Amino acid sequence: MKIAVLVSFLVVLGVFIFATQVPVTLTADEVAKAIEEASSESEGPVDEDILAQAMQLSVVKLEKAQSTRLKYLAAAYLVIWLVFVLYILNLDRKQQELDKRLAQLEHDSDEDLPF
Amino acid sequence: MGRLSTKIVGIITAILIFISLYLVFGYARIEGTMLEVQKIFYYHVSAALTVFVAFGVNCVFSIKYLIQRKSTDDLLAVAAAELGIVFCTIALLSGPIWARYAWNTWWNWEARLTSTLVLWLMYVGYFILRSALEGDKRRLYSAVLGIIAYLDVPIVYYAVDIWHGGLHPDRGTKWNLEATMRQTWMVALLAFTMLFVLLLIVRYRMKKAEARYEIVRQKYLGEASQ
Numbered sequence: 001m002k003i004a005v006l007v008s009f010l011v012v013l014g015v016f017i018f019a020t021q022v023p024v025t026l027t028a029d030e031v032a033k034a035i036e037e038a039s040s041e042s043e044g045p046v047d048e049d050i051l052a053q054a055m056q057l058s059v060v061k062l063e064k065a066q067s068t069r070l071k072y073l074a075a076a077y078l079v080i081w082l083v084f085v086l087y088i089l090n091l092d093r094k095q096q097e098l099d100k101r102l103a104q105l106e107h108d109s110d111e112d113l114p115f
Numbered sequence: 116m117g118r119l120s121t122k123i124v125g126i127i128t129a130i131l132i133f134i135s136l137y138l139v140f141g142y143a144r145i146e147g148t149m150l151e152v153q154k155i156f157y158y159h160v161s162a163a164l165t166v167f168v169a170f171g172v173n174c175v176f177s178i179k180y181l182i183q184r185k186s187t188d189d190l191l192a193v194a195a196a197e198l199g200i201v202f203c204t205i206a207l208l209s210g211p212i213w214a215r216y217a218w219n220t221w222w223n224w225e226a227r228l229t230s231t232l233v234l235w236l237m238y239v240g241y242f243i244l245r246s247a248l249e250g251d252k253r254r255l256y257s258a259v260l261g262i263i264a265y266l267d268v269p270i271v272y273y274a275v276d277i278w279h280g281g282l283h284p285d286r287g288t289k290w291n292l293e294a295t296m297r298q299t300w301m302v303a304l305l306a307f308t309m310l311f312v313l314l315l316i317v318r319y320r321m322k323k324a325e326a327r328y329e330i331v332r333q334k335y336l337g338e339a340s341q
Contacts, residue, residue, distance in 0.1 A: 069151045069216065076155040076212040080162070083205050084310075091317065098324060105332055 030062060037061065121316050128313045131306035135299070143299035155213040157300050161307040163206040163231070167268050169199030169311060170238065170261075177261035180254060189254040190326060192261055193245070194318035196238050198311055203235045218282050226278035230271045237264040 039054045139157050146153035172195035180188040210228070211221040222228065241264060245257045275283050292300065 066151070069149075072152050072212055072216045073154055076159070076209045079208045079212065080158050080205050083201060083208065087201050087314075091314075091321065095321060098321070098328060101332075102328060105328070105335065109335060 030065070121313070124309065124313045124316065128306065128309040131302065131309055135303040135306040138295075138299040138302055143295045144293055146296070149217055152213060152216045155209055157303040158307070159206060159209045159213060160300065161304040162202045162209070164304060165202045165307045165311050166199050166206060166234070167272065168308065169195050169202055169315075170234070170265050170268055172315070173199060173238075173261045174265035177258035180258045181262075186254065186326065187323070189258065190322040191315075191319055192258065194315055194322055196241055196261060197318060198314050200235065200238050200242075201314075202307070202311065203231065203238070207231060207235060214282070223282055225282050226274035227271060227283045230267060230274050234264070234267045234271055237267060240264075 035054060035058045037058070039050075041057065042050050042054050135157070139154055143154070143157070145151060173192045176188045176192035176195065179185070180192060214223070215221050237260075241257055241260050244260055245253050248256055270277075275285060290297075
């Protein structure tokens with residue numbers, strides 16, 4: 001049982017270690033789409049300043065989109081490992097209860113002995 | 116299986132889970148459409164396939180119980196069913212999170228989702244039935260229900276072929292992955308299978324200990340009342 005709890009702990013630890021190493025990725029399509037969206041949202045003819053503004057806006061949009069994706073990923077992984085951890089903790093509780101009952105039975109049977 | 120063997124299985128499982136996590140986040144290529152969210156796939160699909168293995172073990176030992184009437188077969192069947200529910204819960208909970216991003220909906224009553232939910236409900240029913248009965252009746256009826264419930268597994272697996280137009284991709288999609296993704300998924304699947312084996316050993320041992328305790332207690336109570 002202890003080994004199972006240890007495994008679950010290591011798994012959760014592993015998720016936290018590796019989940020922080022997700023590389024930031026922006027595909028060419030995403031950049032183009034974001035610039036297009038940002039350009040369409042900017043007012044007036046597109047000059048250098050407006051383009052720079054559009055670029056800034058697009059980066060913010062891309063970061064926001066990635067943040068949303070990572071939230072979904074983190075939520076799913078949290079749920080997956082949480083179910084395991086809760087199940088293993090429940091098993092540990094049951095094992096402890098059984099140990100207690102066994103100790104009680106042993107104690108009761110000892111009391112009945114004449115010596 | 117001895118204590119040492121269980122420890123070895125535990126250590127192998129822990130190493131495999133660590134390797135799979137490294138592969139998921141540090142090796143597998145990021146998919147072009149769903150980007151990072153696609154990484155849910157590695158454990159979601161592995162959990163779903165482990166469900167088939169778990170309920171398969173339940174079915175095999177239920178049949179074995181009906182033939183040989185050995186209570187240890189019943190205990191193994193129950194342990195496997197319990198783990199099947201755990202893995203099925205993981206698949207049913209992680210799926211909607213992925214679906215919300217990929218399909219813009221948490222849930223859809225398409226064939227595979229619905230049949231998976233039915234599968235989960237049937238095995239929950241298996242435990243409700245067990246809690247309502249005692250002794251040989253409990254073992255017998257739950258073995259029969261375990262076999263009947265397993266008939267839903269091929270329905271879940273082939274649902275995308277039988278009922279077209281659902282949200283899930285074709286069955287072959289997962290086998291046609293890019294090399295790094297496929298290798299990562301294989302390791303994740305192996306890690307989950309080993310985790311199932313480890314938990315099955317632990318749960319079976321506990322069930323066996325509980326059953327032995329009950330026998331000793333009944334015997335002791337019988338002797339004490341005489």
